[in-house]
Amino acid sequence: MMVHTPAPWIIWYIWKARNDKAFNGKDTSPLETLQLAQSEAETWRLAQIVDKPHDDDDAAETSPPDAVPPPHGPVCSIDASWHKDDHLFGGGMVLKTEDGVTTYGSFSSNRVLNPLHAEFQTLMWAMKSSIQLDHIAMTFETDCLQLVHLIEED
Incomplete structure (x- = not known):
């Protein structure tokens, strides 16, 4: 549970x-x-909350082809805050380990060119922070689909 x-x-x-x-x-x-x-x-x-489908003897239970398996090990969720008229941007993370320990962190820094740069800087900061916390493997989560595509494709 x-x-x-x-x-x-x-x-x-x-x-x-x-x-x-x-x-x-x-x-x-x-x-x-x-x-x-x-x-x-x-x-x-x-x-x-996911409703379980009714059992159907003829249908085999399969997951969609693009389904991502749940992460194993610690998970770090990140996000950035950026506005075109501000001199600073901010970033934050929530890091959860398998044993239930949660670590929160945030920072601010000089303005970057656009929101994608802010998300990327936040990811880099979270990666450095997780290494400093002695995590050698980490799953990172973000709501920035553009950053995910950039990392996966390029």
Whole structure:
């Protein structure tokens, strides 16, 4: 049984609210931030529920050809925050090990040319950080499909 905790979502939405305040001058109340994070965590939890198909004696159970097997070992999820008018960009990671230990990290740095560069810099930072934490193998996750394509194809 997997335990679903909203903690990573709360941390992420605090980070986003901080960026909105620092870079856009937008104030978000702590209660609004917490409610949004909890709502997103619950939506994500519900989206992960997969209905099992009814057993059919004639149909063999197969996975789609493009299905990715679940990662083995530690997993590091990354994301970046970039805006064309800002002098800085930020990045963050959530690193989960097989034994349940979770490590969070974030950084900011001088502005880069575009969001793809920010995502790439965040990936490089997360890779260096995972090595410093003595992980020799790691699965990295990102929501930046363009970065995934760049790494896989080029």
